[in-house]
Amino acid sequence: MAMDAKTVTEIANAGIAFVATVRIPGGGETVVVPSNSVVEYVADPQGFAARHFGVSKEQYLLWVEMDxxxxxxxxxxxxxxxxxxxxxxxxxxxxxxxxxxxxxxxxxxxxxxxxx
Ligand SMILES: [Zn+2]
Structure with a gap:
């Protein structure tokens, strides 16, 4: 099911925030997902996490894999x-x-x- 950006905006406008747990070595880190990034996050959680940490997706995945x-x-x-x-x-x-x-x-x- 494709994410509907309009629905996400309506949810955000109702005051609901989006929080996700991304993988990091040793566990997970809670990150706030801005409403305008929810569609992007759902499509590519690892890509979002990589951008969150300011690195390439390859670097992020290797960092997690290498613990x-x-x-x-x-x-x-x-x-x-x-x-x-x-x-x-x-x-x-x-x-x-x-x-x-x-x-x-x-x-x-x-x-x-x-x-x-
Ligand atoms: Zn060595």
Whole structure:
């Protein structure tokens, strides 16, 4: 069933607000959906969430899939990218995740290396 923007506007004008829970690492985050974005949200919740966080949809989906764990940017001896997380744990904010993704795990010289 296609969303009817006119109906949404009538609902909003009656004082009803729209709130959604978008997926984030470790759970969900409650976001207010402006009435003029309800149709857009229903059509593409993940796209809306990505715009909410100010990132691309690919970045948003990967952030959730990786549970907010930045991935080591080193390549292993055999070629593929190292699957270890950057030191410091998962469930980072998306800003932190974007900044740290491609850094190094403890094995490849990141924080925590040589401290054990
Ligand atoms: Zn590594």
């Amino acid at each position: 907010g764990m930045p991935q080591c940017g080193a390549t292993t001896k055999n070629g593929p990218r190292c699957k270890n997380g950057v030191s410091g744990g998962s469930q980072r904010s998306i800003e932190e995740w974007l900044r740290l993704d491609g850094g190094y795990c403890a094995v490849h010289g990141g924080d925590g290396a040589n401290t054990r």
